[in-house]
Amino acid sequence: MREPMDDEYVKAAELVSKYIRGDISEEEYNELMDMAKKYPTLRSWIANQDLPLEEINKRLTDYQTINVEKEWQSVLEKYRHNTNRKTGHRTWWAVAASVLVICGVAGSFFLKKQKENRFAEKTQQVMEVAPGRTLATLTLSDGTVTVLEEEEERTVVDGQMTLSISGSTLDYSTAKNATVQHHKLHVPLGGTYHIQLADGTKVWLNADSELEFPSAFTGDERKVTVRGEAYFEVAKDATRPFRVQVGKTQVEALGTAFNINTHLYREKIKTILTEGKIKVSTPEDSKIIEPGYATISGNGNRNIEIGKADLEEALAWKEGYFYFNSKRLKEVLDDIARWYNVELDITIPLADKRYIGGIKKSESIAAVCAVLSDLTPYKITIVGKKLQVRE
Amino acid sequence: MDKVLTETQIKILFEQYYIPLVEFSWHIVKCREIALDIVQDTFVKMLEKVEELPSHEKAIKSYLYTAVRNTALNYIRHQKVQDEYHQINPLNEIDDARILDAMIYAETIHNLYKAIESLPKSCQEVCRLTWLEGKSNSEAAELCGVSINTIKTQKRRSVELLRHRLAPVVSVLKSFVLIFF
Numbered sequence: 129m130r131e132p133m134d135d136e137y138v139k140a141a142e143l144v145s146k147y148i149r150g151d152i153s154e155e156e157y158n159e160l161m162d163m164a165k166k167y168p169t170l171r172s173w174i175a176n177q178d179l180p181l182e183e184i185n186k187r188l189t190d191y192q193t194i195n196v197e198k199e200w201q202s203v204l205e206k207y208r209h210n211t212n213r214k215t216g217h218r219t220w221w222a223v224a225a226s227v228l229v230i231c232g233v234a235g236s237f238f239l240k241k242q243k244e245n246r247f248a249e250k251t252q253q254v255m256e257v258a259p260g261r262t263l264a265t266l267t268l269s270d271g272t273v274t275v276l277e278e279e280e281e282r283t284v285v286d287g288q289m290t291l292s293i294s295g296s297t298l299d300y301s302t303a304k305n306a307t308v309q310h311h312k313l314h315v316p317l318g319g320t321y322h323i324q325l326a327d328g329t330k331v332w333l334n335a336d337s338e339l340e341f342p343s344a345f346t347g348d349e350r351k352v353t354v355r356g357e358a359y360f361e362v363a364k365d366a367t368r369p370f371r372v373q374v375g376k377t378q379v380e381a382l383g384t385a386f387n388i389n390t391h392l393y394r395e396k397i398k399t400i401l402t403e404g405k406i407k408v409s410t411p412e413d414s415k416i417i418e419p420g421y422a423t424i425s426g427n428g429n430r431n432i433e434i435g436k437a438d439l440e441e442a443l444a445w446k447e448g449y450f451y452f453n454s455k456r457l458k459e460v461l462d463d464i465a466r467w468y469n470v471e472l473d474i475t476i477p478l479a480d481k482r483y484i485g486g487i488k489k490s491e492s493i494a495a496v497c498a499v500l501s502d503l504t505p506y507k508i509t510i511v512g513k514k515l516q517v518r519e
Numbered sequence: 520m521d522k523v524l525t526e527t528q529i530k531i532l533f534e535q536y537y538i539p540l541v542e543f544s545w546h547i548v549k550c551r552e553i554a555l556d557i558v559q560d561t562f563v564k565m566l567e568k569v570e571e572l573p574s575h576e577k578a579i580k581s582y583l584y585t586a587v588r589n590t591a592l593n594y595i596r597h598q599k600v601q602d603e604y605h606q607i608n609p610l611n612e613i614d615d616a617r618i619l620d621a622m623i624y625a626e627t628i629h630n631l632y633k634a635i636e637s638l639p640k641s642c643q644e645v646c647r648l649t650w651l652e653g654k655s656n657s658e659a660a661e662l663c664g665v666s667i668n669t670i671k672t673q674k675r676r677s678v679e680l681l682r683h684r685l686a687p688v689v690s691v692l693k694s695f696v697l698i699f700f
Contacts, residue, residue, distance in 0.1 A: 134588075137615075138581040141622035145630060169616040173623060184624070188631055190551070191538050192646075200533050203559045207566045436567070 136163070144173045209424070210435040264321035264333070266298065269309035269343075276321065286311075289343055300326040300343060309343040315356070318469035320446070325352070328363035329370060332446040335466045336391070357389040359446050362404070374399075377425040377432075380407040387442035391466070396426040400442040408432055450487045456480060457504060465515055468493045474517040479505065529565050532579065539629035540587050546621030547591040557594060561586045584625075588618060645673040 143160040146152040152160070164170040266274045268286040276293060284291040291303050298313065301324045315321045315333045323331050326344045333339055337356025350370045362370045362381045372379040374388055377397045384404025390397050399408055400422040407416045408423045415432045417423055422437035444450070450463050457478050465472050467489060481504075487496055493510050500508045507518045537558060545554040564586070565572065573582050635646055641663075648659040649670070656674075660667045 134581045134585045135577075137619055137622055138577070138584055140619060141626045144623045145626035148627060167616070167619055169619050173620075184628065184631070187542065187545070188628060188635075191541070191628065191632055192635065194538070194541075196534055196537050199537060199555070199559065200530055203533065203562045203566070206559060206563045210563060210567060 139163075140167060140170060144170060147174065209433065263319040264298075264313055264315045267312040267314065269311065286343070298323045300324060301328045303343065308346055311341055311343055313339045313341075316469075317466055322446075325350075325363075327365060327368075327370075330361040332359040334358065334389075334391075334445055335469075354388055355390060357387070357391050357445070359385070359387045359442060361385045375426060376410050378409045380409065381405070390426075391462075396424055399423045399425070400437040400439065402439055402442055445489075448489045450489060456482060457506075460500075461508075461515065461517065464493070464496060468496075468515075470510065470513050470515045472517070473511075473514040476506075476517065476519055478517070526566065529562065532565075532583070533562055536580070536583055536629075538632050539625040540583060542628040543584060543621050543625035544587050544591050546617070546624055547588065548594060553594065554591075557590045558587055561590050564590075584622060639676075642673050642676055645670055649674060 140160070140163045143152065143156055143163070146156060147160060160170070160174070164174060264276045266276060266284065268274065268284075270286070272286075274284055276298065282293050284293060286309050287307060289303050289307075289309060292299050298321070303326070313321060313323055313333060315335060315337050317336050319335050321333045323333070323339065325331065325341055327350055329350070331339060331352075334357035337358055338354065339358060340353040342351075345368065348368055350365070350368050351373065352371075353373045355374070358372075360370075360372065360381070362384050370381045370384075372381075372388060374390060374397050377399075379386065379388065379399055381404060384406055385402045386404075386406055387400040387402070388397065389400075399406070399417075401417050401419050403419055405416065405418065407414065408425060409415075410425050410432060412430045413425075413432045415423055415434055417434060420437055420439065422435055424433040424435070450460070450467065455463075458474075461472055461474070464470075464487075470493065487499065493515070497508045497510055497515070500506075507516075509516050509518075540558045540561070541554050544557045545551065548554055548557065561583070573579055635643060638646065644663060645659060648654040648662060649656065654662065656667050656670050660670045663670065
């Protein structure tokens with residue numbers, strides 16, 4: 129991004145400014161004259177010392193009214209809103225980075241060790257809170273609700289259509305469709321589910337999420353509706369754009385992979401693009417983003433914000449990890465509560481610190497609590513179906 | 520030589536360079552609000568950056584100008600796509616000369632702004648009201664809740680201080696004083 133030219137430009141601008149002020153040294157003056165040979169625009173500045181004063185005066189007047197401190201506050205606000213913000217304090221970043229190593233890389237081992245040692249007794253009493261299993265419900269066009277269990281092999285029939293279920297995947301791509309049916313896949317707290325749509329598009333649904341879709345795509349677009357968090361791998365079809373409606377936001381893709389999350393921010397929708405290209409639209413705004421970027425849209429925001437994205441955030445959950453990049457403890461706990469289907473019981477104000485890391489979702493909640501108690505200044509325990517956070 | 524800057528260090532740079540960078544950016548985009556946004560976004564990006572920024576004072580300055588220029592030019596390119604049908608922005612001739620001119624304006628504004636900022640608070644207020652907002656001495660006196668004589672004294676003092684700070688006095692400052700009074 130930096131070109132060597134800029135250093136020279138800054139130097140030239142400083143010299144002209146000094147010249148105008150009249151406190152230029154002879155050496156500097158000679159330097160400026162040399163530069164003027166290279167940059168003709170400097171010559172007009174040197175020749176004509178009369179600045180467009182009224183113009184300068186007008187803007188200077190305006191600049192006097194700018195409250196620089198207030199402007200800095202809005203920079204910080206933008207920065208905090210931004211999805212890819214690392215952290216405000218570098219020192220904290222160093223701590224967070226080591227958390228990533230502990231939880232993310234050596235996570236499983238570390239958690240197991242914790243379980244065997246001092247938490248061996250505690251885990252006994254809390255084992256009834258199992259981590260979420262792959263489990264969902266499918267609502268058929270006639271309103272029939274089918275429960276989809278973990279690791280089952282069977283077929284579901286809706287009218288003339290036969291669907292196959294294998295493991296944790298519902299497959300529409302091989303189903304024979306006589307008519308188009310409207311289906312709804314609901315994943316409750318404590319579950320995740322994977323579905324392949326009629327066009328071959330794969331969708332992973334996270335806990336507490338919902339996908340509405342047709343059993344077959346006809347017409348010139350492929351349209352589905354989502355609530356909660358979902359990761360899409362869209363099958364390529366240049367002639368029929370794939371559109372996802374999320375509240376008032378619409379995401380349009382042509383052969384691409386992205387993650388949509390409405391759980392993260394109050395009323396806000398975050399879309400992370402991992403591959404291809406997408407267009408995110410709201411009634412007021414529309415933006416096209418490239419892979420590695422994310423948008424934030426939704427209530428209260430007229431404009432769609434764009435920021436650099438953390439791809440881990442989009443991918444980790446479907447690989448079976450909680451992943452949090454600089455999330456507040458409350459947000460981490462919300463995710464955990466959603467997965468283990470427990471209630472949060474927090475009686476104290478939580479510090480505004482941020483955490484980076486990952487926890488394998490197959491761990492017991494007691495082990496997760498143990499790790500969090502170690503990493504945070506709080507005592508986090510599971511009592512019945514409640515996750516207690518205490519001083 | 521390069522290092523990662525802390526939030527506090529970035530804030531110091533912001534306080535120091537915000538105004539000249541806004542002026543610089545204004546010359547490229549020709550819109551106050553967008554110019555402000557562009558400089559703010561540049562600093563947001565700096566905060567986000569974990570990678571290193573140049574630590575040398577001079578290098579930081581040209582880093583900032585470059586970053587703002589790139590953000591502003593990106594904005595214009597994007598704008599051009601949107602305004603394909605309305606050629607409302609006469610921004611086709613953004614060449615190096617114009618960037619250099621913008622930098623000279625920015626540096627000049629910077630000096631004047633700093634000079635006024637360095638005046639005592641009471642003088643600054645009088646400067647702002649009488650010179651920059653075109654208020655008369657009596658209006659300024661009323662707004663400040665002081666006598667006209669105080670305003671006159673403050674003005675005289677400001678001129679002396681500015682003269683000293685921007686000295687040696689050249690035609691520019693003379694015309695400034697003329698415009699101001």
